Amino acid sequence: MKYQHNFNPTISDEDIFSEIVKEKEYIGYYNLVFQDTLEYKEYAKSVKQKNIVVIGIGGSTLGTYAIYKFLKYSKNLTKKLYFLETTDPIDIKSKLENIDLNDTLFIVISKSGTTIETISIFKYINSLITCDRDNTLVITENDSKLNEYAKANKIKSFEIPKNVGGRFSVFSAVGLVPLAIVGIDIDEILHGAKKRHDSFFTQGKTYARIVKKARFFIEYKNSFNINVVFSYSSRLEGFNKWYIQLWGESLGKVDINSSRQGLTPIGIIGPIDQHSFLQLIVEGRRDKTVTVIKVDDFYNHLKIPNIELTGLSELNYVDDIEFSLLINKQADATIESINNLKDIPCDVITIDSVSERSIAGLMYEYELLTSVCAKFMYINAYDQPGVEAGKIILKQKLQTKS
Amino acid sequence: MKYQHNFNPTISDEDIFSEIVKEKEYIGYYNLVFQDTLEYKEYAKSVKQKNIVVIGIGGSTLGTYAIYKFLKYSKNLTKKLYFLETTDPIDIKSKLENIDLNDTLFIVISKSGTTIETISIFKYINSLITCDRDNTLVITENDSKLNEYAKANKIKSFEIPKNVGGRFSVFSAVGLVPLAIVGIDIDEILHGAKKRHDSFFTQGKTYARIVKKARFFIEYKNSFNINVVFSYSSRLEGFNKWYIQLWGESLGKVDINSSRQGLTPIGIIGPIDQHSFLQLIVEGRRDKTVTVIKVDDFYNHLKIPNIELTGLSELNYVDDIEFSLLINKQADATIESINNLKDIPCDVITIDSVSERSIAGLMYEYELLTSVCAKFMYINAYDQPGVEAGKIILKQKLQTKS
Secondary structure: OOOOOOOOOOOOHHHHHHHHHHHOOOOHHHHHHHOOOHHHHHHHHHOOOOEEEEEOOHHHOHHHHHHHHHHHHHOOOOOEEEEEOOOOHHHHHHHHHOOOHHHEEEEEEEOOOOOHHHHHHHHHHHHHOOOOOOOEEEEEOOOOHHHHHHHHOOOOEEEOOOOOOHHHOOOOHHHHHHHHHHOOOHHHHHHHHHHHHHHHHOOOHHHHHHHHHHHHHHHOOOOOOEEEEEEOOHHHHHHHHHHHHHHHHHHOOEOOOOOEOOOEEEEEEOOHHHHOOHHHHHHOOOOEEEEEEEEEEOOOOOEOOOOOOOOOHHHHHHOOOEHHHHHHHHHHHHHHHHHHHOOOOEEEEEEEEOOHHHHHHHHHHHHHHHHHHHHHHOOOOOOOHHHHHHHHHHHHHHHHOO | OOOOOOOOOOOOHHHHHHHHHHHOOOOHHHHHHHOOOHHHHHHHHHOOOOEEEEEOOHHHOHHHHHHHHHHHHHOOOOOEEEEEOOOOHHHHHHHHHOOOHHHEEEEEEEOOOOOHHHHHHHHHHHHHOOOOOOOEEEEEOOOOHHHHHHHHOOOOEEEOOOOOOHHHOOOOHHHHHHHHHHOOOHHHHHHHHHHHHHHHHOOOHHHHHHHHHHHHHHHOOOOOOEEEEEEOOHHHHHHHHHHHHHHHHHHOOEOOOOOEOOOEEEEEEOOHHHHOOHHHHHHOOOOEEEEEEEEEEOOOOOEOOOOOOOOOHHHHHHOOOEHHHHHHHHHHHHHHHHHHHOOOOEEEEEEEEOOHHHHHHHHHHHHHHHHHHHHHHOOOOOOOHHHHHHHHHHHHHHHHOO
């Protein structure tokens, strides 16, 4: 008997591991944890400006914003970081109004070097102030048009390696250089990421956790096509946005059998979205998994005071409780009420503290999870062919003014 | 022959209409367009403080924020509006740091009057500054504990009618009072909403559009369980958040046959999320409808200058184009690329201009759409029983310190 097939059955955990190990030889993000950061730190030290404006979009800004937003309130940062991401004129104008451009370093970030939003905004900045080697930095691929511009104008540039995709680039110069400049410890960042790297590639706890989770997501993808990340801290708002890009753009693909795949990411913030999205999770269709992210130590002891408000004494049980305890109890209550239903898959990630290591570890873990899910799904996590058609149509519209 | 059944087949458009007309007699939001705003405006005029801090969460803030965010950059508003929504201590602390509390009016908004987040934050404010009739306003139901507090302290209060749900309350005192205080024309707001009201209840264009759209959503709810609102302006970020609550909390319900219903709302912003979520829409599973919202006139003529940047001349086709044209062309290119695929349901809403009327019309239309969808789904759009369990668990945890 002869038998021929082109089915792609479920892969074993071991095969997933060896596929990822193989992929690590040509997909660049895995090994960013081994980078030498000396040049980044020396450059950072040389920056005199107080305002740092990153001009970029998508993968060029979201990871940096996620880390900055998470850490900025507990660090004594001497410089301020801003992001110009969109072509919305109101957004550009209102952001620039509050920044002294004469005391600003502009960091133009584009992997391809020809991102239309980024270059358009940078052109506009050029009409407001002279951009030169003293106030401009470029981060791009080595052979890009943007790097050609940098060289022609003797502007310093850092490289985005060809094999590091935009949404996987937070631990490259894209994220590390702006973060180092504002005073975040980028060695600690890489340390946090490397711990997950090591634990994964020695098939330790991180590996076991990720493979199990990814397998569940894929095996139940037709029942649960939506993955909700429910972060119980406003500091994680940037992380949520970064996760949405990472997950959506990496996993929304056509697989090797020409079948459309995709898990839809949703990022919500607790307790705010208990008053907005939780009802849908609890009573709506069973099409969602929920990952709750908690922060163990907020480094903040703001307390609800023991004050009697006439009429409102039934709420006195919150008196003398720290807000950080309240928000964590709110998370626990949400988790318990979801788990009581028994038919909503729910996992909980608790971050120890507000530190470089913890946020970097979380982000590296999500990158690994994305890569592993893509392997299970027989798709390429690292391209984004679906957005090219729109770019071509836009160019035609603008060139022909149609 | 006798035949008995308890099926609920698809309702006719006419039956939907008469159901909504019946509902209008006891569901309050529909008739908010007929309110007399004199008292709101007179109170607004009397406010001397420069900073207005709304303490509230969910339906008590999202609608007000949506309108404020949409309008604030094109109005010369003399007062600033802030929102304290979350129990995250970092959020509370960082927001209050930038506000002169001695020049602040605190507006405490809670429909039930005992929202734990709102009262906890208000207690904290009480430890920072004396809250009394000179700097505090309450908006709540007439017989709530919060109103009892207001009366006991001779603090002015406005009423949220019992039959107006939180997420449908933007056109009540909840939204209109804070907006009037900062200088937004609330008669124009109601005018914009009333236009949609009239067109719907005379079975005009609004009615035809909404019923058709709702019917499609419900008939295809098992294929397309996710509805994406893709707003091409950062000004609509607040609208997106408001829509997510309205849609998620109203439609995520158990229907009269005990079957779980729910359409999952996603709000994204263009062009930013072209670099994050569009790939998933275009190549991922066909489980999403897409509604693109465009703003016709941005009232802003910021232009990409005609500047030659060495190396980047291939992008010169953007020179001399206004950013508002660029962003609208980006929207058009996205719409065209989605429509070319022919298997993603996509509709486009174009708002004429940045005005009170236009944002209010859009919001009232979405309220009507939500009510009509709920009728098709045989669910109650106006309750949220799914979040009660978590509240009880939280109270237990806090009372027993478990």
